[in-house]
Amino acid sequence: MSSVAPPGRGPKVRAAVLDAAVRELGEQGYAAFNVENVARRAGVHKTTVYRRWPERDALIADALAESVTAEIPIPDTGSIDTDLRGLARSLVTWLKSPGGQAVLAVLLSETAGSARPPDVVRHIFRDRIRQALPVVGRAVERGELPANTDAAELVKALVAPIYFRTLITREQVTDDTADSAARLALTGARAGLFELPRDR
Template structure:
């Protein structure tokens, strides 16, 4: 078994196979969240995961491939799309769930990587594109259901609506540094819904 540090001078096993992979990817996200991509090293990831760096190099050839895999895990992490039968409730709940993800350790790590020089690596830039496209694709049924119920104009563009929803949240997270909480999510949902109903977010 691979040793995992458990306090000064002590170690405990982290297991094999999937457990080691999960520990290393979790450590990668934690390192990204704490120090960003520029400061991330395989040695620090291995130390945080409680494994030898040779264990990491047996599975990942370099830090770029390690970061790509860690981001892919986050892309696969589902943000459930609400279906409460009312577009106002659905948008508010979606915004709250997005805030919950974006302020989680995994979400913060993804944002740190996406805004760093990591995006110069083609695979990481591709992961960023897939992340946002995946989020938009998952939200399309919410908009389609609202159109079917007559709550939104028939030509409402799902991508523009979701973009309007998350934009003020990203502004606080990445630019102003203001608090991001449920009140932020609720306000973003109100603005996006008002814009959509006014026909400002048509295709």
């Protein structure tokens, strides 16, 4: 009898484990995150999980990265107005999803002084900002924004109000929140607030 796994089983198991990890993290927080519970949620043996992710922080990092990539797509609509609005709305939707709740659980556990998580969340956000930079670059090429616009600062200005309301004032965020953040960021960019020094 062949021991080769059926085609597609590997990716399906991986997806199930990452989904289970996101849900475990969102419900239990970082300190109480338990790999055995993840395996149970995914319907696999714990050795299957440990074989792929010997360290639990590696599992957490993969699960969060997968969630961000899948649920916050980088738009390319041909207009900076709709690109920024789409990016902001995707972020708002994601923050309410299991993946977003998992990230919040990590961030809140850190601010509460419980077991300190690794720098995976900040790394994931920095990487997503980097992946969003072409949105601004394309807008500059189309003449929609000043030529020397600092793409990273513009993207940070877009997401900052959303994270502030979610993490600091603990308000509900909606599509209106996203649209307002997009308008503010775009207004600042068009006014030249995010321009790089000319000698850079």
